[in-house]
Amino acid sequence: MIGEPEFDGEWESARPGERAEPERLPGPTGAPRGRWWWLLGGVVLASAVWGGALVVQDRFAASAASAGPRISYRHVEDLCARARLSELVRLTGQPFQERHTTHGSDPALDWASCGTSAGWSEGRTSYGSEVLVELHRRSEPGTEFGLGPGRRLGMPPNAFDVSEVPGLGERALYRRGIGLDRAELIVLDGGAVFTLSTEWFEDTGPDPTAPAPTGGPDETGLQTAMIEDMRSLMERLRA
Secondary structure, three states: OOOOOOOOOOOOOOOOOOOOOOOEOOOOOOOEHHHHHHHHHHHHHHHHHHHHHHHHHHHHHHHHHHOOOOOOEOOOOOHHHOOOOHHHHHHHOOOOOEEEEEEEEOOOEEEEEEEEEOOOOOOOEEEEEEEEEEEEOOOOHHHOOOOOOOOOOOOOHHHEEEEEOOOOOOEEEEEEEOOOOEEEEEEEEOOEEEEEEEEEEEOOOOOOOOOOOOOOOOHHHHHHHHHHHHHHHHHHHEO
8 A cells, every 4th residue: 555655844835936037949049039029020010111111102103193194284264365366367357256265174174165256247258166175184185086076066077078287286187077167176285185166157148139158268278277376376375
């Protein structure tokens, strides 16, 4: 039978707990584990900073991409004050006395238009012109430039005889209406689209004593006048 274990002395009274030494990792330096956690925390912090920098960089790039094209022209509300059309006045001999301007703005597009008319004269060809300036703030307008006959015509492109105009903006088109008393010049440049339209109306009233209509404008002279007036307008609006 196994007996009770023998003790030479009495049970020792309870002693206060001793402070535990930090556990040391093996190695020649015996560095505390807490130092390694600090180093790991530094790595994590550096990774977070780097990741944050990448996020900011991506957001900046996205913001720059959504900013749209750089626009080289100013938006003006009173476009009639800039669109003098002096060459068309000289060609037709009829000053544009009636003028009406409209404008609008939104995050994607700023636009302004000026409608002009020389008024009606019996026995003469009367002229009217419209200028439209569109500043595209979100998308480059060059991808759709020249695809249609203009915002307000509602006619297919084949209703116009189209020719390129060199030396005016990034790209310019002159369109002469087929069977229409209308010509149109559109210019793409610096994130903006300029449109100058000219129409003419002949008096064919019932009065047999009225002078015969003078007829439409000289085609070459009309195109030259519209190009020069467009060039002058673009210079006045250049930022």
